Amino acid sequence: xxxxxxxxxxxxxxxxxxxxxxxxxxxxxxxxxxxxxxxxxxxxxxxxxxxxxxxxxxxxxxxxxxxxxxxxxxxxxxxxxxxxxxxxxx
Amino acid sequence: xxxxxxxxxxxxxxxxxxxxxxxxxxxxxxxxxxxxxxxxxxxxxxxxxxxxxxxxxxxxxxxxxxxxxxxxxxxxxxxxxxxxxxxxxxxxxxxxxxxxxxxxxxxxxxxxxxxxxxxxxxxxxxxxxxxxxxxxxxxxxxxxxxxxxxxxxxxxxxxxxxxxxxxxxxxxxxxxxxxxxxxxxxxxxxxxxxxxxxxxxxxxxxxxxxxxxxxxxxxxxxxxxxxxxxxxxxxxxxxxxxxxxxxxxxxxxxxxxxxxxxxxxxxxxxxxxxxxxxxxxxxxxxxxxxxxxxxxxxxxxxxxxxxxxxxxxxxxxxxxxxxxxxxxxxxxxxxxxxxxxxxxxxxxxxxxxxxxxxxxxxxxxxxxxxxxxxxxxxxxxxxxxxxxxxxxxxxxxxxxxxxxxxxxxxxxxxxxxxxxxxxxxxxxxxxxxxxxxxxxxxxxxxxxxxxxxx
Numbered sequence: 001x002x003x004x005x006x007x008x009x010x011x012x013x014x015x016x017x018x019x020x021x022x023x024x025x026x027x028x029x030x031x032x033x034x035x036x037x038x039x040x041x042x043x044x045x046x047x048x049x050x051x052x053x054x055x056x057x058x059x060x061x062x063x064x065x066x067x068x069x070x071x072x073x074x075x076x077x078x079x080x081x082x083x084x085x086x087x088x089x090x
Numbered sequence: 091x092x093x094x095x096x097x098x099x100x101x102x103x104x105x106x107x108x109x110x111x112x113x114x115x116x117x118x119x120x121x122x123x124x125x126x127x128x129x130x131x132x133x134x135x136x137x138x139x140x141x142x143x144x145x146x147x148x149x150x151x152x153x154x155x156x157x158x159x160x161x162x163x164x165x166x167x168x169x170x171x172x173x174x175x176x177x178x179x180x181x182x183x184x185x186x187x188x189x190x191x192x193x194x195x196x197x198x199x200x201x202x203x204x205x206x207x208x209x210x211x212x213x214x215x216x217x218x219x220x221x222x223x224x225x226x227x228x229x230x231x232x233x234x235x236x237x238x239x240x241x242x243x244x245x246x247x248x249x250x251x252x253x254x255x256x257x258x259x260x261x262x263x264x265x266x267x268x269x270x271x272x273x274x275x276x277x278x279x280x281x282x283x284x285x286x287x288x289x290x291x292x293x294x295x296x297x298x299x300x301x302x303x304x305x306x307x308x309x310x311x312x313x314x315x316x317x318x319x320x321x322x323x324x325x326x327x328x329x330x331x332x333x334x335x336x337x338x339x340x341x342x343x344x345x346x347x348x349x350x351x352x353x354x355x356x357x358x359x360x361x362x363x364x365x366x367x368x369x370x371x372x373x374x375x376x377x378x379x380x381x382x383x384x385x386x387x388x389x390x391x392x393x394x395x396x397x398x399x400x401x402x403x404x405x406x407x408x409x410x411x412x413x414x415x416x417x418x419x420x421x422x423x424x425x426x427x428x429x430x431x432x433x434x435x436x437x438x439x440x441x442x443x444x445x446x447x448x449x450x451x452x453x454x455x456x457x458x459x460x461x462x463x464x465x466x467x468x469x470x471x472x473x474x475x476x477x478x479x480x481x482x483x484x485x486x487x488x489x490x491x492x493x494x495x496x497x498x499x500x501x502x503x504x505x506x507x508x509x510x511x512x513x514x515x516x517x518x519x520x521x522x523x524x525x526x527x528x529x530x531x532x533x534x535x536x537x538x539x540x541x542x543x544x
Contacts, residue, residue: 005097035094046094058156077101079158081092086344088096 002052003032003081006065010074012043020047020076023068027061028053043074048081100341104159108314108376109342111349112369113163114150115205115290116143117297117305117362120169124177128184131175132191139166139195139204142304142359147200149356153349161349166196167295167307168206176218182225189229189236196235203278205295207238210285213247213534215256223253226260230275231267237278237293241285243480245487248537249283254480255529257281258473262496265465269498272506276495277428277460281476283483283490288363289419294456294491305362306354307419310346311369312338314376316402320384331385332405339366339409347414365419366410367455368402370430372513378402378423379432390425390433390450391442399423400453420489422455428508428515429460437516444475444518452482457491462506462515465498472496474525477535485538 006024008016017034024031029051036045054061062078069076103109123134147164154161168174171188179185189207196204207229209219226238240257243249261276268275280293287298290307297305319338323330343366354361370378379390385398403422411417425447427433436442444461451457457479463472476492483490497506500517507514 005092007097007101033091037094039098044094044098046097048091059152062155077158080156082348083157083159083345084092084097084100086348087100087341088092 001050004049004051004078005081005084006047006049006076006078008043008045008069008074008076010043010072011041012038013072016043016072016074017045019068019072023064024049027055029061101158103312103315107312107318108371108373109312109345110160110162111154111308111346112311113165113290113309114146114161114349114353115165115167115295115307115309116146116357116359117167117288117301117307118142119297119301119303120174121299124174126178128178128187131178132188135174135188136191136195140198143199143201145357149353153352153356157348159345159349163203164201165290165292165295166199166201166204167290167297168192168204169297169299170206170208170210172209172216172219172222173299175222176216179218179221182221182228185222185225186228186232189225189233193233193235201235203235203237203292205237205239205292206297207236208240208296210241211250211253212241212244214250215253220256223256223260226279227263227267227275230264230278237295239280239282239285239294239296241282242476243283243484243535245284245484246537249477249480249484249535251477251529251534252532254477255473257476258469258471258529261472261494262469265496265498272508273465273495273497274508277493277508277512280491280493283480284488286419286489290365291367291369291420293493301362302360304359306350306357306359307362307365308346308350308353309365309367309369309419310342311367312342313368313370313378313381315342316368317375317377317380317384320381328401332401335402335405336409339406340413342366343410343413361416363416363418364410364414366406366414366417366421367419368406368423370424370426371511372429372431374431377430377432378425379430379436383432389436389439389441391436391446395446396449396453399425399450403454420455424456424459425450425454426460427518428462428506428513429511430513434514434516437518444520448478448482451479451490452486456489457483459491459493460495460512460515461493462495462497462500462517463520464501464517465496466501467496467520470524470526470529471520473529475520477529481535
């Protein structure tokens with residue numbers, strides 16, 4: 001399994017989750033966990049995904065998600081999960 | 091499993107608090123490039139660097155993209171060139187040819203600096219060491235990306251005062267050779283005592299002879315992150331303060347550790363060390379001075395500064411060593427003036443003088459760093475400043491350094507603009523009394539005694 005963390009941050013709106021998930025499904029990226037929170041009117045969503053069967057390279061996924069975010073007026077980032085595991089787990 | 095608040099915390103550090111990996115520095119041994127002619131040596135150096143490090147910049151950028159953390163600089167450190175060129179260089183101009191070769195390789199590879207145009211003369215200078223040192227002004231004036239360093243002393247050997255005297259003259263000559271660029275050459279020249287072999291940070295980086303053929307060293311940074319967490323605990327007791335800095339240093343260093351291991355794996359080069367320094371940049375919020383203010387000083391330089399800095403430096407180390415088994419380099423808080431907006435402000439309001447900075451160097455990593463001084467400062471005064479710093483390092487068994495810029499044509503009250511990461515600096519006053527007779531003495535200061543510590 002190759003895990004990555006996708007974060008979506010921005011003003012709350014209809015269809016953010018649907019559009020993101022549709023894209024991920026089309027790229028064969030499996031969603032393992034989703035959590036979300038609203039901080040000061042800002043929508044914060046985090047997905048843990050498995051991209052080991054992804055149809056495209058990590059860099060392309062990242063570029064596509066960034067573009068999708070721009071279309072929705074959101075900031076979408078995808079990062080390999082090790083950075084969070086290393087920082088927060090001993 | 092990782093939770094959302096941890097993810098948001100990490101990304102806030104990166105996006106808002108300037109957490110970054112300051113440098114991935116590949117150390118490369120050039121000992122096998124020591125040939126009998128300058129041309130052959132230059133060819134061998136160019137070929138070795140451009141093949142070993144050909145993927146360095148690309149790999150650094152790739153890692154940055156995948157983990158979502160900026161990897162700011164990709165750099166190279168090499169074996170001290172005084173050793174590499176000893177068998178073929180007969181004149182200072184021969185060493186300058188090697189400098190130009192290194193510069194050409196740096197440009198080809200896309201790295202922003204190559205460190206190691208260096209000589210280690212803690213106890214004495216060989217003919218080659220002296221030729222290299224005398225070539226530094228020309229080498230720095232005729233290249234863009236070369237960093238030079240000279241180690242003039244150590245706790246084990248004492249201080250080579252002949253080298254200290256010579257370096258005062260060399261700093262002056264470098265300032266004059268680069269006078270058209272605000273004496274920028276001096277920003278790439280540092281004089282050290284107890285220089286580490288594995289430092290990834292410029293200008294003092296070189297690949298020591300104790301190192302393997304090639305190695306990846308990584309410097310992490312994040313003064314903005316430390317400053318931010320301290321804001322949240324304003325007024326807390328010292329235990330809470332220390333614990334908070336330690337935890338943050340741990341987190342920052344873990345990112346460096348991850349990047350270092352990835353870079354080493356992808357480049358097929360062994361991982362060396364993590365240097366867990368708090369290295370400021372001129373960007374707002376990326377300042378060590380701001381941390382000192384947050385700890386409780388109106389400005390760095392106020393009474394209490396040395397104690398606050400000692401505390402900060404120690405907690406950074408304590409948090410960092412838990413995060414990585416291989417900590418090295420300089421590791422601590424850097425206090426350059428021109429690269430830290432808070433330090434510049436402190437100088438401008440009259441809170442911070444060179445003498446206080448000198449005291450601060452007793453308790454933190456490195457030394458008098460990126461300080462612009464009047465262009466008419468004499469070579470002997472600069473030698474005196476170098477000798478003082480070297481003595482602090484020698485006696486306290488720590489690395490110290492001097493990187494001062496006697497800016498030609500400028501004096502106290504003027505400002506110097508170096509640009510980019512090197513920042514800008516107000517010209518600081520220097521004590522005008524002479525030490526000429528002291529630094530004119532020949533020979534060296536003996537190594538200090540290691541008992542009777544008082």
